[in-house]
Amino acid sequence: AGVYPFFGENQAGIVTPAQDRLHFASFDVSDISRNELQELLEDWSYAANRMTSGLGAGEFGPADGPYDSPPDDTGEALDLPPAGLTITFGFGPGLFDERFGLGGKRPEALIDLPHFPGDALIDGLVGGDLCIQACSDDPQIAVHAIRNLSRIAFGRAKLRWSQLGFGRTSSTTRAQVTPRNLFGFKDGTANLRAEDTNVGKEIWAQNGDGPAWMTGGSYLVSRKIRMTIETWDRTSLREQERVIGRNKGEGAPLSGGTEFTEPDFAVTGRADAPLIDETAHVRLAHPETNSGATMLRRGYNFVDGNDDLGRLNAGLFFICFQRDPRTQFVPVQLSLARNDAMNEYVRHVGSGIFAVPPGATSDRPIGAGLF
Numbered sequence: 001a002g003v004y005p006f007f008g009e010n011q012a013g014i015v016t017p018a019q020d021r022l023h024f025a026s027f028d029v030s031d032i033s034r035n036e037l038q039e040l041l042e043d044w045s046y047a048a049n050r051m052t053s054g055l056g057a058g059e060f061g062p063a064d065g066p067y068d069s070p071p072d073d074t075g076e077a078l079d080l081p082p083a084g085l086t087i088t089f090g091f092g093p094g095l096f097d098e099r100f101g102l103g104g105k106r107p108e109a110l111i112d113l114p115h116f117p118g119d120a121l122i123d124g125l126v127g128g129d130l131c132i133q134a135c136s137d138d139p140q141i142a143v144h145a146i147r148n149l150s151r152i153a154f155g156r157a158k159l160r161w162s163q164l165g166f167g168r169t170s171s172t173t174r175a176q177v178t179p180r181n182l183f184g185f186k187d188g189t190a191n192l193r194a195e196d197t198n199v200g201k202e203i204w205a206q207n208g209d210g211p212a213w214m215t216g217g218s219y220l221v222s223r224k225i226r227m228t229i230e231t232w233d234r235t236s237l238r239e240q241e242r243v244i245g246r247n248k249g250e251g252a253p254l255s256g257g258t259e260f261t262e263p264d265f266a267v268t269g270r271a272d273a274p275l276i277d278e279t280a281h282v283r284l285a286h287p288e289t290n291s292g293a294t295m296l297r298r299g300y301n302f303v304d305g306n307d308d309l310g311r312l313n314a315g316l317f318f319i320c321f322q323r324d325p326r327t328q329f330v331p332v333q334l335s336l337a338r339n340d341a342m343n344e345y346v347r348h349v350g351s352g353i354f355a356v357p358p359g360a361t362s363d364r365p366i367g368a369g370l371f
């Protein structure tokens with residue numbers, strides 16, 4: 001991957017072929033004015049456009065600015081190509097309160113997510129007023145982007161939580177092979193892809209959906225999902241495949257065929273038991289079970305060291321994009337939270353929802369339509 005332009009009708013980092021690495025950050029906005037918020041978004045857009053082009057975050061760079069000021073770029077990306085860097089900005093519910101006079105601008109689709117059965121959310125891993133998703137094939141480049149945008153925000157917004165991810169767990173174009181998650185299964189087989197007809201209608205907010213400033217935008221839901229992989233690793237292959245509803249080698253549905261064969265939930269085997277279990281993840285997540293609901297998944301694996309019981313602190317940082325989470329993420333997650341056989345092996349510990357505005361242009365910074 002080379003260079004993906006920051007400016008455009010939609011933001012990059014959504015239908016862009018999923019890069020290998022992620023640094024995701026959520027911010028709380030400090031006690032600043034509406035004008036200062038607007039300036040922050042201008043400064044972020046300016047720096048994001050430079051960094052995605054392979055330039056330093058500021059005009060001088062890490063080594064050539066005024067000698068008595070801190071450099072306007074931190075330097076660790078010097079001499080490295082952008083490796084497909086995309087920087088995607090989102091606005092959390094907290095941005096739309098009276099502090100900034102934006103109360104009337106909050107899209108109805110930017111709901112406060114309901115509490116799902118089994119949620120084990122940790123306060124410090126939830127929410128945020130602003131988010132930035134930085135993806136690149138080079139982890140140093142993704143981290144450099146978040147580091148510099150946090151530095152630029154100093155005194156105006158501060159990090160609330162952030163997440164590093166590796167090994168994309170989704171394909172978002174037909175050209176990409178399907179990667180695997182930490183359960184060892186192919187992930188992203190049945191995902192929405194950039195090439196699909198009508199994919200836009202599933203992902204981008206359309207004219208008339210809500211406030212005009214969101215047309216061409218999307219809604220991002222993030223879930224930090226801890227996977228108890230030690231338990232999983234002591235589970236039989238039969239049970240693992242039953243939980244997912246696909247085979248482990250090829251990723252084919254248990255109803256038969258190859259990876260891209262549509263699952264057939266009606267097919268039964270011995271004793272009339274369905275070949276794809278009633279509680280299998282693919283059955284419960286499938287559009288057929290959810291009034292046609294789809295989403296574009298774009299998550300990453302994570303391993304944040306280990307816990308004090310000697311288990312890897314590992315899992316999936318789930319990210320999805322959609323036109324309206326009320327009819328897409330929420331019903332699917334409800335169906336999973338209630339019945340998914342996978343629940344025995346996962347725990348949702350973090351959560352976020354963000355309105356991702358349409359793309360910026362050189363004279364309209366990100367979120368310009370809000371002010």
Ligand code: HEM
Nearest residue numbers: 181185186187188189190225282285286287316332333346
């Ligand atoms: C499918 C794993 C969480 C939505 C799949 C597949 C796997 C998988 C292996 C089958 C291959 C594929 O089509 O991609 C996981 C793991 C999760 C997780 C390990 C948590 C650690 C979620 C969550 C959602 C979700 C939270 C949404 C609320 C879907 C959807 C499909 C899918 C929509 C495609 C179903 C279809 O159309 O056949 N997942 N998933 N998954 N998953 Fe998940």
